[in-house]
Amino acid sequence: MFFSARFKIESMSADKKKIILEWKGNFRFEAKNPNGLTVTFDAPKKYGGDETAPSPMETLLACLAGCTSFDVVNILKKKRQNISGYWVEVEGERRDEPPEVYTKIQIKYVIKGKKVNKEAVERAIQLSNEKYCSVGAMLRKTADITTSYEIMQE
Amino acid sequence: MFFSARFKIESMSADKKKIILEWKGNFRFEAKNPNGLTVTFDAPKKYGGDETAPSPMETLLACLAGCTSFDVVNILKKKRQNISGYWVEVEGERRDEPPEVYTKIQIKYVIKGKKVNKEAVERAIQLSNEKYCSVGAMLRKTADITTSYEIMQE
Numbered sequence: 001m002f003f004s005a006r007f008k009i010e011s012m013s014a015d016k017k018k019i020i021l022e023w024k025g026n027f028r029f030e031a032k033n034p035n036g037l038t039v040t041f042d043a044p045k046k047y048g049g050d051e052t053a054p055s056p057m058e059t060l061l062a063c064l065a066g067c068t069s070f071d072v073v074n075i076l077k078k079k080r081q082n083i084s085g086y087w088v089e090v091e092g093e094r095r096d097e098p099p100e101v102y103t104k105i106q107i108k109y110v111i112k113g114k115k116v117n118k119e120a121v122e123r124a125i126q127l128s129n130e131k132y133c134s135v136g137a138m139l140r141k142t143a144d145i146t147t148s149y150e151i152m153q154e
Numbered sequence: 155m156f157f158s159a160r161f162k163i164e165s166m167s168a169d170k171k172k173i174i175l176e177w178k179g180n181f182r183f184e185a186k187n188p189n190g191l192t193v194t195f196d197a198p199k200k201y202g203g204d205e206t207a208p209s210p211m212e213t214l215l216a217c218l219a220g221c222t223s224f225d226v227v228n229i230l231k232k233k234r235q236n237i238s239g240y241w242v243e244v245e246g247e248r249r250d251e252p253p254e255v256y257t258k259i260q261i262k263y264v265i266k267g268k269k270v271n272k273e274a275v276e277r278a279i280q281l282s283n284e285k286y287c288s289v290g291a292m293l294r295k296t297a298d299i300t301t302s303y304e305i306m307q308e
Contacts, residue, residue: 015248017246017248017256018215019208020241021219021241021242023239027224029219029224031213031216031220033212035198037212039193039208039213041217041224043224053191054173054187054191054192055220056217056221057171059185059193059213059216060289060292061172061185062175062195062210063210063211063214063217065185066175066209085177087175087176088174089172089173089174090173090175091171092172093170099286099290100288102171131252132253133253134252134253137296138214138292138296141292141295141296142291143292
């Protein structure tokens, strides 16, 4: 695959993935990958949780943000863009009735740097959303995902 | 809603969710919810990452495990089951070509306790997977999700 040769991160993710998640009492759960790296979940205090970590549905938005950002940052690097800062704001609206899936998700990309090329940014976002972002391709089946961006020239 | 009255955690998640994710250099990203609770992502060393956190696609499986476990543990509590330990093993298989979505996901629930009722466990897993688990309802559109369970009586 042409893309995998250029962006190694893509081929990394093609293998089988495994996670073990353990209940830690109340609403706290800890997930571990086979190398012992962890991610934790909790519920807010107002719902009886201890509020020590984001909820699974918040973390789902974070996965989308992380996945598309792996693509966008790396495509911009390959396009030799001089990026000094980068962040993404993701907002999700949900169904009122269970299952309370996301029905609308907005992703706003903010790219900071010197002489950042507008077309390179648009192309990177487009490639991630239309072709490479695995999390996006899955969530898009129930959620209408829209994107926007802002370039902060230094 | 009848269910929300019994399982408060469900109504918690119906509001709008927001995450801001920031690039921390190389493949490292940090996501924050509005209360400042974080989740981080990285890539393995063999792909150029620093391997300080799970990848977004690994964390996606963790979200599924966490979401269904919120349901299952709380339904079992309401059914007055005496649970002393609980964990979930989740394995996902992916498409070879981008987008490398999950095509098959297996969830194995392990419930440990005294006189744990088999029917209560089966019903909790069924309710989560068929009705309440929001993450599962989204991932199920591309992945065939199968479940199994083991009860370890003490």
